[in-house]
Amino acid sequence: MTLPTQARVVIIGGGVIGCSVAYHLARLGWSDIVLLERKQLTSGTTWHAAGLIAQLRATANMTRLAKYSQELYGTLEEETGTATGFRRTGSITVALTRERHEELRRQAAMARAFGVEIDEIGVAEIAAKYPHLNTDGVVGGVYLPKDGQGDPANIALAMARGARMRGAVIAEGTKAVHFTRQGDRVGAVDWRAEDGTSGTIACDHVVNCAGMWGRDVGRMLGSDVPLQACEHFYIVSEPIADLGALPVLRVPDECAYYKEDAGKLMLGAFEPKAKPWAVKGLPADFEFDQLPEDFDHFEPILEQAVHRMPVLAKAGIHTFFNGPESFTPDNAYYMGLCPGTDNVWVAAGFNSIGIQSAGGAGMALAQWMVDGAKPFDLGDVDIARAQGFQTNPAYLSARVSETLGLLYADHFPYRQKATARGIRRSPLHDRLEAHGAVFGELSGWERANWFAGAGQAREYAYSWGRQNWFDNQRVEHMALRDGVGLYDMSSFGKLRVEGRDAAAFLNHVCGGDVDVPAGRIVYTQFLNARGGIEADVTVTRLSETAFLVVTPAATRRADETWLRRHVGDRNAVIADVTAGEAVIAVMGPRARAVLEGCSDGDFSNATNPFGTARQVHVGMGEARVHRVSYVGELGWEVYASADMAVHVFDALMAAGEPEGLRLCGLHAMDSCRAEKAFRHFGHDITCEDHVLEAGLGFAVKTDKPDFIGRDAVLAKREAGLDRRLVQFLLTDPEPLLYHNEPILRDGEIVGHLSSGAYGHALGGAIGLGYVPCTGESADALLSSAFEIDVAGVRVAARASLKPMYDPKGARTRA
Structure with a gap:
């Protein structure tokens, strides 16, 4: 085999995702594209995918990508001459419980906001659209007329052909065996083909589209891609007389979906407890392979399905299929530029929705690569959210056994993962637990979300209505408003930026002016060139050359990555010091009295006004107190080194007892910030939300001569x-x-x-x-x-x- 020795981009993996990235880069004018596929195109998971193509996803931008996929698949055949099997069959999702029906009705409302055509339908209409369905126990459902299905392998092959038509080179039977990395860049890919030939391709970019091999390829590339293959089951019936053309049907309360294809019925399952596969490593020769049957595992789903779909009881099973699909710890796929690298990209971990996502994901990643900036907010899937510890096989095996089943579980608000818990703990964890804390998990951190009362179960009872902790939250919320509350913020990210150029560097990255006296705190945003918000942080000047950037826990790695990508040759060192300090928030009208009761510090407005930080003694230890608030009350964030954190906590609790101090959880913090209209990054403010339209113009200082986004802010002020x-x-x-x-x-x-x-x-x-x-x-x-x-x-x-x-x-x- 002969391959180019130079390429603008080398794509690893020839499934539907890799083919989509190649196709869309070629459409945008990149011609020197090489795609390497270790075996044959589609031979990993694409070939056995169910091919369901839905429009509606959980957020507006994920829906935008899914809608694009559907529209693309409708035109590919005409463009490339390769049949995709795409047809709009419509889809129905039915509810068997009142809670599920509430979820579907909320999804229908969301669809209307996102511009997706959807109808709420009753039992009679469900039966009319799907006459083979036993409607016993069905409460209601939704119908999306433009949803469809397609041939997964041919969709991928059509995009591969479209890429080839525009000059891309696609090499099957060719494995990437080594990557040459210098600093933060991969400069070359070594390949070896099945015919014994080998070579090296110098490249400007590498894209990891290796599917369930994505974690291994990521390791070779020096990037974290936490995903794990799970077994995924479906059966295909023998031909059923008079089956007729049918919409895709989902019965999530029975973990099942149904698809009619050529007079046969497919039944697939997302069972509550999944089976991780090949935890110790994927077989080197895997190609179009099936996994061993496990009828005992599938039987509970089938028993319910025979009741729900009586025609299955009369039809034989033509195929019992078990094949692997890759899943991620949070059920969202990975896309984007990998942290710690300048030219390594990823699109992998599609959690069994690769076909419906591939078109949009390939389009968005290609645009990102061409422009050097996200085309719109992709925070839901940005690889920068991945944590290094999540590549641990033991963690992944435990977590993905749950996440596969969560695809069809009730998507209740505030739902917490039950598996792979207890990995990252605040120094105060045991103290909080002893006081009744009920913990949630974010980015591996155990965080006290609310506190149970005496005799109350320390667990969530999920619902779309008032959940079992609603009154607990109300009490905590009002303690913050009327008295004093204490909550643990130790999980929030802490990035120390230090060096001769630290002030100038941060002033280039931040919209606010951080060149302030030591001890001052600046609320600010990292902006992009469009004036969109890349991060929402506070910056505390600790000394002439040292600053502390405090970020949300979920975005700590992304924010650190943004800083590292913009530091250039400036004399500034960035260090993650999150684990070094606990942060104890003391908030409410009685907060000053609590601090004065255990410290010799002066907490008056004259000495410690809002927006300042000071070193003080607390109990017999010491701490740094930041006078800021995310709940809109008088208060301080108390930073204590990890070794003194428990002592400082105990001193605050003792001083708070006569003031009626109450321990509070992060649910109360969130409800207070919503009342105060404080923005939540990732929801209210994202990279595509202009800082002025977000109402944060007060935090931007355009009298600074040079910062990212300054021109966009000035232009928006002029235009309105x-x-x-x-x-x-x-x-x-x-x-x-x-x-x-x-x-x-x-x-x-x-x-x-x-x-x-x-x-x-x-x-x-x-x-x-x-x-x-x-x-x-x-x-x-x-x-x-x-x-x-x-x-x-x-x-x-x-x-x-x-x-x-x-x-x-x-x-x-x-």
Whole structure:
């Protein structure tokens, strides 16, 4: 075999994802593309995929990608001459419980906000559209007429042909065996073909599209790609007379999906406890292979399916199939530029939705590679969220046994993973646990979300209504508002930036001015060239040359990566010091009294005003106190070294007892921040949300001469805003808001909520969301009548551009 010795990009993996990336890069004008496939195209998992192509995903941008995939597959055959088998059959999802029906109704509302055609249908209409279904126990469902199905292998082959037509080289039977890395760049790929030939390709970029081999290829490339193959089961019946053309059917309460194809019926399953496969390594010769049958594992699904679909009882089984699919710890795939690298990209770990995602994922990644910036917010799938420890096979094996089943589990709000827990713990963990903490998990961190009362079960009872911790949260929330509460923020990321050029470097990256006296805290954002928000942080100047950047726990690695990619040759060192300090938030009107009760520090406004940090003694130890607040109250974040953290906690608790101090969880922190209209990164503010339209212009200092995004901020100020982030309060105190509920302005859908919570002090559910306003004044916008669609019911809402709780911020400066 002869291959080019130079390429702009080498793509590893010839499944549907790799073929899509090659196709879309070629469409954007890259011709020197080489795709290496170890065996034959589609021979890993693509060939046996079910080929279900749905439009609706959990977020607006993931839905955008899925819709694009469907539209692309409808045109590929005409373009390439390769049949894709794509047809719009429609899809039905049915609910067998009231909770599932509530979920489907909320999904239908979300679909309307995202522009996806959807109908809520009753039992009679379900039976009319799917006459073979036994409707016993069916409560209702939704129908998406434009959903479809296709031939997975041919979709991939069509994109491969489209890439070849534009000059891409696709080499089958050719394995990448080594990568030459210098610093943060991979400069060459060594390959070896099955015919014994070998060679080296110098390249500008490498893309890891290796599917279930993605973790191994990532390791070779020096990047973390945590995924694990699981066994995935389906059966195909013998031909069924008069079956007819049918929509795709999902019965998630029975873990099952059904697809009609050529007069046969396919039954697939996402069982509650999955079987990880090849944990110790994938077979070197795997190609179009099946895994051993395990009828005992599949039998419970089949028994329910025979009841639900009686025609199956009369039809023989033509095929019992067991094949591997790769799954990730959070059920979201990986895409983007890998942390710690300048030219290594990934698109892998598609959690059994690779066919419906491939077109959009390939398009978005290709655009990102060409432009050097994300085309829109891809935070849900950005590889920068992956943690190094998550590549541990023991962790992956435990976690993916759960995540496969979660695809069809009830998607309740606040649902916590049950497996692979207890990995990262705050120094205060045991103290919090002893006081009744109920923990959730984020990025491996165990975090106290709420505190159970005496005799109360320390567990979540999930629901779409008021969950079992609603009253606990209310008590904690009101303690922060009216008295004093303490919560643990140790999981938040802490990045120390130090060096001669640290101030200049951070002023280039941050929209705010961080060149302030030591002891000052600056709330700011990292902006991109479009004025979008890449990170939402505080920066504390510790000394002339040292700063502390505090970030959300979920984005710590992404924010560190952003800093490292922009430091250039400046004299500045970036270090993750998250584990070195615990952070104890003491918040509420009585917070000053608590701190004065255990410290010799001066916490007065004259000495320690809002936005300043000071070193003090606490108990018999020492700590640094930051006067800031994410809940909108007087308060301090107390930073204590890990060795002194428990002592400092005990001293604060003792001083807080006479003040009525209450331990609080992060659910209460979130509901308080929603009342105060504080933005939540990843929901209310993302890389595609302009900092001015997010209402954060006060945090941007354009009198600085040079920072990323400055021109975009000035241009937006000149042109005016096209949308504004608005806070909403439902006038009915009963409904609950989570996020993605449609916003209606004068009866028309104009957007969706980016976040939601219950405002216990305001007496109703709170939401934040963007509303178009091109050419309008703030008064004109607010003079409209607003409603929020909650599971199909329109609920009137008050709207405000200022925080409805303490709009002038007097409480934080008390």
